[in-house]
Amino acid sequence: MSDAAIEEVSVLSSIYCRDGEFQILNCTGGRGGTLNVSAVFHLHPSYPSCPPHISISTTSLSKIQCHNIRQKLMTRAAELPxxxxxxQLVEYLQVKMYCGHSRNQEWTAVLLLDHIRSRNRYIRLLERWSQQLQLTCRLLLGPNPLIILLGERPNIKEFCHRxxxxxxxxxxxxxxxxERMMKVLAETPCSSLCQHRYGFVVKDYKSLSELTAVFEELNLAxxxxxxxxxLSG
Structure with missing residues (x-):
């Protein structure tokens, strides 16, 4: 580890001095935690002549969200002298996490409908509700009628209640x-990869392969x- 790296680690350890907030792992990296995210910086012997390798771990976010955070940090590291x-990277992470938690978390939900007999009336109501509740909605009509919703969780709950x-x-x-037999098949925090702003869309499908393609298109594979x-049972 270079003299500059040793000095920087010393500064970080004095700033993040609470128990578990900063650690040196085998003299090759540091660990700084902010909110519910832990970042591990793996320092190459030639650091700071090359950016650190970064790992992200957390129990409160999905793998995709961890990947997105890591990519943002790696991009930021590549931009710095x-x-x-x-x-700077720890402070950048803190700002990003604060901004992310200060906004209402968007969720993705997938609903399985029992039947749609009065198609036109049903679709009109779903479109009206999605607009009123500011939800992104995709209605998939086929062997298993499905609704994919994206938006704030309380609004998704209200949609299901209606x-x-x-x-x-x-x-x-x-x-x-x-629609008392409606089932919520999935409900999860939405990653940035699945935030497709497609408004209200109705799509017909005939087979599981066509349905698979829809979810892959939305990064929901x-x-x-x-x-x-x-669905296949």
Whole structure:
């Protein structure tokens, strides 16, 4: 480790001095925690002549979100002059995490509908609700009618509540009915990779392969794999 790196580690250890906040691991890296995220900086012997390698770990974010944070830090490190930069990277991480938590977290939800008999009426209601609740909505019509929602979690909850309490369709005898058999197949914090602003879209599909393609297009392939046993059962 160079003299500049040793001096920088000394400064960091004095700033982040609480228990578990900063550690030296095998004299090759440092660890700084902010909020619920832990960042490990692996320093090459020639550091700061080359940027550090960065690892991100957390129990409160998804793998995709960790990957996105790491990519932002690596990009930031590449932009900085080749001089001690750990403090700047830690402060950059703190700012990004604060900004992320200060906004309402967006969620992705996938709903399985029981049936859609009165198609036009059903679609009109779903479109109106998605606009009122500021939700991005994709309605997938096929063997398993699905709704993919993106937006703030309370609004998604309200959307589901309306489905179960408002007469949105008709039953086999033609009487108006509620969507009480609707199931929430998945509900998870939304990563930046899945934030497609597609408004309200209706799409027909005929096979699981076509449905798979839709989820892959939206960068939701991992979520789709988790639901596949339910859809193919």
């Amino acid at each position: 080749l001089e001690p930069m750990l403090l 489905l179960r309490t408002v007469k949105v369709d008709v039953d086999s005898s033609g009487k108006k009915c509620k 991992e979520l789709y794999q988790q639901m596949l046993p339910t």
